[in-house]
Amino acid sequence: MTDLWWLLPLVLALLIGALCPLTGTLLLVQRRLFQANLISHAVLPGLALAIALRLDPGLGGVLSGVAGALLAERLSRAEGPGEGGDEAVLNTVLAGFLGLGVLLIPLLHIRVDLEAVLFGDLLAAGPVDLLRSLLALAALALLLALRYRQLVYLGVDPTGAASAGLSVRRLRLLLTLVTAFTVVSAMTAVGVVLVIALMGAPALLALGGASSLRQALLRAALVGLALSAGGFLLAIQPAVNLPPGPLIGVLCMGLLPLAALRRG
Amino acid sequence: MRRGAILALDGVDFALEPGSLTALVGPNGAGKSTLLQAIEGQLSPVAGSIRLDGQPLSPALARQRLALMPQRSAIAWHFPITVRELVALGRLAATRPGCCDVEAALQRVGLGELAGRRLDQLSGGQQQRALLARTLVQPARVLLLDEPCAAIDPPSRTQLLGVMGQLRDAGFTLLVSSHDWGRDLDSYDRVLVLDRRLLADGTPAQVRRSLGDLHVGNHCCG
Numbered sequence: 001m002t003d004l005w006w007l008l009p010l011v012l013a014l015l016i017g018a019l020c021p022l023t024g025t026l027l028l029v030q031r032r033l034f035q036a037n038l039i040s041h042a043v044l045p046g047l048a049l050a051i052a053l054r055l056d057p058g059l060g061g062v063l064s065g066v067a068g069a070l071l072a073e074r075l076s077r078a079e080g081p082g083e084g085g086d087e088a089v090l091n092t093v094l095a096g097f098l099g100l101g102v103l104l105i106p107l108l109h110i111r112v113d114l115e116a117v118l119f120g121d122l123l124a125a126g127p128v129d130l131l132r133s134l135l136a137l138a139a140l141a142l143l144l145a146l147r148y149r150q151l152v153y154l155g156v157d158p159t160g161a162a163s164a165g166l167s168v169r170r171l172r173l174l175l176t177l178v179t180a181f182t183v184v185s186a187m188t189a190v191g192v193v194l195v196i197a198l199m200g201a202p203a204l205l206a207l208g209g210a211s212s213l214r215q216a217l218l219r220a221a222l223v224g225l226a227l228s229a230g231g232f233l234l235a236i237q238p239a240v241n242l243p244p245g246p247l248i249g250v251l252c253m254g255l256l257p258l259a260a261l262r263r264g
Numbered sequence: 265m266r267r268g269a270i271l272a273l274d275g276v277d278f279a280l281e282p283g284s285l286t287a288l289v290g291p292n293g294a295g296k297s298t299l300l301q302a303i304e305g306q307l308s309p310v311a312g313s314i315r316l317d318g319q320p321l322s323p324a325l326a327r328q329r330l331a332l333m334p335q336r337s338a339i340a341w342h343f344p345i346t347v348r349e350l351v352a353l354g355r356l357a358a359t360r361p362g363c364c365d366v367e368a369a370l371q372r373v374g375l376g377e378l379a380g381r382r383l384d385q386l387s388g389g390q391q392q393r394a395l396l397a398r399t400l401v402q403p404a405r406v407l408l409l410d411e412p413c414a415a416i417d418p419p420s421r422t423q424l425l426g427v428m429g430q431l432r433d434a435g436f437t438l439l440v441s442s443h444d445w446g447r448d449l450d451s452y453d454r455v456l457v458l459d460r461r462l463l464a465d466g467t468p469a470q471v472r473r474s475l476g477d478l479h480v481g482n483h484c485c486g
Contacts (some may be wrong), residue, residue, distance in 0.1 A: 026333075029343055029344070149356055152343075152345060152349070154345040155340060156383075157334065159334055159338050163305070163332060165357045190341075192486060211382050212349060216344045
C-alpha cells in the first residue's frame with residue numbers, strides 16, 4: 001500500500017484539474033472571473049472561525065467566500081459602473097477579508113498552515129479532500145444540468161435574459177456558490193491563490209474557436225486534466241521533487257501564449 | 265420618464281398602428297433607448313401610462329406581446345454560441361409559441377445557411393439579422409428594435425430594412441430607433457422625432473417639411 005501513496009493525490013489533482021477549468025469557463029463567459037479571485041481570498045476568515053469552532057473548515061470557507069462575494073457585489077452596485085469604482089470596491093473587499101482571516105488566527109489562538117492554504121499541499125491530501133471535490137463537482141454538474149441554457153442566455157445577453165424573465169440574481173448566486181465550493185475543494189491541491197490560474201488559463205485556451213459553451217467546457221476540462229496530471233507527475237519525479245501546486249500554476253501560465261495564438 | 269435625477273422623457277404621446285413600420289429618430293441621449301425599455305417594461309414611467317390594446321402594460325404582458333432587439337453593445341459577440349442556438353434563446357422563457365420556429369425565423373431573415381456558424385464569424389449586418397430572428401421566435405407581434413442599423417455597412421442596412429419591411433407586410437408592428445437619418449427614412453411608414461420630447465410625428469415627407477432639411481448624409485437607417 002505504501003507504494004501507492006501517490007494515488008489519492010493524483011486522483012484529487014485530476015478532479016481539481018477538471019473542476020476548476022469548468023467553473024472558470026462559466027465565470028469567464030459571464031465576465032465574472034474576478035469573483036473566483038475574490039472568493040479565494042475571502043475564504044480565510046470562515047476557515048479560521050470553523051477551525052476555532054471545531055467545524056469543517058471547508059464549510060466555513062464556503063460561507064465566508066460567498067459572504068465576501070455578496071458583500072462586494074452589493075457595495076459595487078451601490079458604487080455604480082464607471083471610473084473603476086466597482087473595481088476598487090472588489091479589491092478592497094478581497095484584501096479586507098484576507099486581512100481579517102490573518103487577524104483571526106492569533107485572536108482565536110488557532111494554528112493554520114497559511115502556506116498550505118495559499119499554495120496547496122497536494123501530497124498531504126486525505127479522503128475528506130477527495131469527498132469535498134466530489135461534492136463540488138456534483139454541485140457544478142447539477143447547475144449545468146438544470147441551468148445550462150439560462151447561463152448561456154445570461155452570458156450572451158444579460159439584459160435580454162432579465163427582460164425575458166430569467167432570475168439573473170438567483171443564477172449569479174448559484175454560480176457564486178459553485179465557485180466557492182470549487183475554490184475550497186481546490187485548496188488542498190493547489191491552494192486558494194493558485195486556483196485562479198487553473199480556472200483562467202484552460203478556459204481561455206478552450207474558448208478560442210469553440211462553437212458552443214458545452215464544447216468550451218469539455219475542452220477546458222481536458223486541458224485542465226492534462227495540466228494537473230502533467231504537473232503532478234512531473235513534480236513527484238525524484239529529479240524534480242517540487243511542490244505540485246505551484247508547478248501546476250507555472251504550467252498554466254505557459255498556456256497563455258498558446259491561448260493568445262489560438263484567439264489571435 | 266426619469267433616469268436617476270434626470271428627466272429623460274417628457275410629454276411623449278403617440279399610438280402605433282398594428283402592422284406598421286415606425287422610425288424613432290433622434291440624436292444620442294434623446295431618450296430613444298429609454299423609451300423602448302419603458303415600452304418593453306424594463307423601466308416604469310413616473311407619470312402617464314403605456315397601454316397595449318387598451319390594457320396597461322405590465323412586465324408579464326410585455327413578455328407575451330413585445331420583443332426587444334437590444335443595441336449591439338448589449339451583446340457579448342464573442343460568446344461561444346452558434347447562430348441557431350442564439351435564436352433558440354428567444355424561446356427559453358416564452359410561454360406561448362412565436363410566429364415561427366427557429367429554422368423558419370432563420371430563413372425569414374436570410375440566415376438559414378449560416379445557422380451552424382459561430383456568432384462572431386458573421387458580419388455586423390448578419391449578426392443584427394440573427395438578433396432580429398431571435399425576436400421572431402418569441403410570442404410577440406410588436407418588435408422594438410434599438411439601433412439595429414448602427415455600425416453596419418450600407419448593403420447590410422438595405423438588406424435589414426428589406427427584412428423589416430417584409431415583417432411589417434406580415435402584420436408585425438415595428439418601432440425602430442436610430443440616431444441617424446437620411447434617404448433610408450423613406451423606408452418607414454411613419455417617423456417620430458424625439459429629443460427628450462416628441463418634436464415631430466408624421467410620414468417621412470411630413471416630418472422633413474415640418475423640421476426643415478435635417479439630412480446628415482446617407483449613413484443612416486431610420
